[in-house]
Amino acid sequence: EIVMTQSPATLSVSPGERATLSCRASQSISSNLAWYQQKIGQAPRLLIYGASTRASGIPARFSGNGSGTDFTLTINSLQSEDFAVYHCHHLYVFGQGTKVEIK
Amino acid sequence: EEQLVESGGGLVQPGGSLRLSCVASGFPFRSYTMNWVRQAPGKGLEWVSSITSSSAYLYYGDSVKGRFTISRDNAKTSLFLQMDSLRVEDTAVYYCARDNVGRIRGVTHNWFDPWGQGTLVTVSS
Numbered sequence: 001e002i003v004m005t006q007s008p009a010t011l012s013v014s015p016g017e018r019a020t021l022s023c024r025a026s027q028s029i030s031s032n033l034a035w036y037q038q039k040i041g042q043a044p045r046l047l048i049y050g051a052s053t054r055a056s057g058i059p060a061r062f063s064g065n066g067s068g069t070d071f072t073l074t075i076n077s078l079q080s081e082d083f084a085v086y087h088c089h090h091l092y093v094f095g096q097g098t099k100v101e102i103k
Numbered sequence: 104e105e106q107l108v109e110s111g112g113g114l115v116q117p118g119g120s121l122r123l124s125c126v127a128s129g130f131p132f133r134s135y136t137m138n139w140v141r142q143a144p145g146k147g148l149e150w151v152s153s154i155t156s157s158s159a160y161l162y163y164g165d166s167v168k169g170r171f172t173i174s175r176d177n178a179k180t181s182l183f184l185q186m187d188s189l190r191v192e193d194t195a196v197y198y199c200a201r202d203n204v205g206r207i208r209g210v211t212h213n214w215f216d217p218w219g220q221g222t223l224v225t226v227s228s
Contacts, residue, residue, distance in 0.1 A: 013139075026190065027217070030210050031207070031208070031210055031212070032211065032212045032213060033211065034212075034213075034214035036215075037181055042220075043186055043198055043216075043218040043220055044132065044198070044200075044218055045221060046214060046215070046216035046217075049203070049205070049212055049214035049216075050207040050208075050210070050212040050214075055214075055216065062157070070148060087148055088145065089214070089215065090147075090213075091213055092150040092153070092162070092164070093150065094140075094148040094149065094150065095147065095208070096147040097147045
């Protein structure tokens with residue numbers, strides 16, 4: 001069974017700075033990885049699929065990279081609305097999430 | 104607009120049952136595999152169950168296998184989750200989500216979109 005591990009658990013970033021989130025698979029998953037953003041009290045929202053393809057309506061400051069076992073989600077120039085929890089996902093498995101909070 | 108709306112959550116005692124519903128609109132429901140995903144308070148997302156477009160294949164997570172049953176009614180664009188023998192640890196917000204499959208650069212990819220707003224299930228005495 002594949003395990004998805006996200007790091008760090010919490011990331012403190014100042015508005016306008018860059019955030020880099022990591023997701024590691026316990027075995028190779030090619031580029032079959034999605035990223036979601038979730039704000040408090042809301043459902044997850046698709047950001048990235050296929051490791052690097054932005055979903056419709058997602059701003060260009062969000063970018064995904066990686067293949068095999070190591071993946072990153074980069075958020076450039078963090079806006080106030082970007083402070084949230086981010087989840088990575090492969091098939092039936094989710095990472096435990098990374099919370100991006102205001103520094 | 105593609106939309107999923109869940110209902111049926113509530114408070115139930117341990118050992119009890121509950122049936123969740125999810126009504127889809129804005130897309131050809133009968134063409135898609137559908138999923139239930141849950142999130143316990145303060146925790147991450149956990150995939151619960153999937154059902155293929157014609158109900159030919161059903162899949163369950165280990166934590167709910169034998170207790171939960173997924174089903175769908177394509178004529179009514181509805182997805183269901185029958186939850187029996189509920190446990191305190193089943194307490195969570197339950198989301199329905201559409202399964203998308205695409206082929207990018209020769210590789211098959213899957214992702215969940217859209218998601219419903221969620222319905223809260225609380226199992227407590």
